Amino acid sequence: MRSRHAGPESAGADPEPAGSDHTGRGGRKHSGLMAWLREIAIILGVAIVLSFLIKTFLFKAFYIPSESMVPTLEENDRIFVNLFIPRNFPLHRGDVVVFKDTKGWLPPAPPASTNPVTDVLEFIGLLPDTSQQHLIKRVIGLPGDHVVCCDAGGHLTVNGQALTEPYVNPAEVPRVVPFDVTVPEGDIWVMGDNRNHSADSRYHEALQPGSGFVSLGDVEGQAAVIAWPLNRIRTLDSYPDTFKNVPAPK
Template sequence: MAWIREIAIILGVAIVLSFLIKTFLFKAFYIPSESMVPTLEENDRIFVNLFVPRNFPLQRGEVVVFRDTKGWLPEAPQTAANPVQEVLEFVGLLPDTSQQHLIKRVIGLPGDHVVCCDASQHITVNGAALNEPYVNHAETPRVVPFDVTVPANSIWVMGDNRNHSSDSRYHNSVQPGSGFVSLSDVEGQAAVIAWPLNRIRSLDSYPDTFKDVPAPK
């Protein structure tokens, strides 16, 4: 029947468009943890801008999603495969729930000297102290001392929920040098909270926090 053919064509076009958007423009992800509270809540769905850093450079303060290629995440428990869900995730109609990605905020770019902490317990980047309004102030952040220079083609990332984030600080303290994230592992910049509806908003990169940071020496 003609109406069945028309519906099939519409569905086919929608799937192709969704796949192209997911491949070249934006990709949806699911937030499985509390490491970015209050910026992101557990179970939020977000859209990630794939142009960054593929076509545009990362900036300090941006929130990024990156692949876990260094074993930061615990081994995920084996669950029965859901073929329908896997297909919908592949074409971009459902957010990625593979739990093989992490999301953190960029604090240091290649060449940056990042230190915790100064006399006022502020993190410094290239000597400039950061006032970080995005940090979860419901708890006093535990001080985890570090003094690192970010290598080329890498970034230093931290969660906004500092007491509940196994980020660059944690992995560097476990094994020095293992806290850096390769730029090649970055999927993109988290741009928008898309779900739930009462939390829809764009994500701030807080440029004022980093405006006084000098270029690395």
């Protein structure tokens, strides 16, 4: 008898129906696409959660709407504010701070146009916060400090110590606006670096005595970094040498 040689069908696997190989590849492609989409969704979800947590507990983004802090900050700069200060760590003289306008220093804001996308991005911290009116100034006096303008040389004094202020806008000679205040407990005294263009503590104290102080409870945090535009990225200096010889308040 002639032996029969095994053909391809005898390899132990049943032949697949026509078109089955194409169907298998399509299933794998579909499964791979879904896995990729799941990974992207997870990454986006984690990024959004992290952004929200950072904005809530660590850093918050703001933009600069005016020239009151030139040359330190230019109009339309974007900054990050350190929320640990003063919530967890004390403020220092020379710190640049963002605070809520609870005393009406700013004119009433026009009604904001409703944009759900912008609102969501602001809420999670991917856009600067415009939900409330805020101001940004430099801390000159802490609670208990005696701040005076000016001595015979035209310098501010804090607790009797004259200040040399390298952060003040060198393009203009600051106008002398006399004042003599002692900062109440729980408040600070703030001034803009662009002295001739800053409606700060001096201005409001002159309008109504007692209204020039800012409550520590209104301070959002210390401005730490310029984040935008790219050519201005830098950390913000508190100029500790300017205040190192200021004695403690009596």
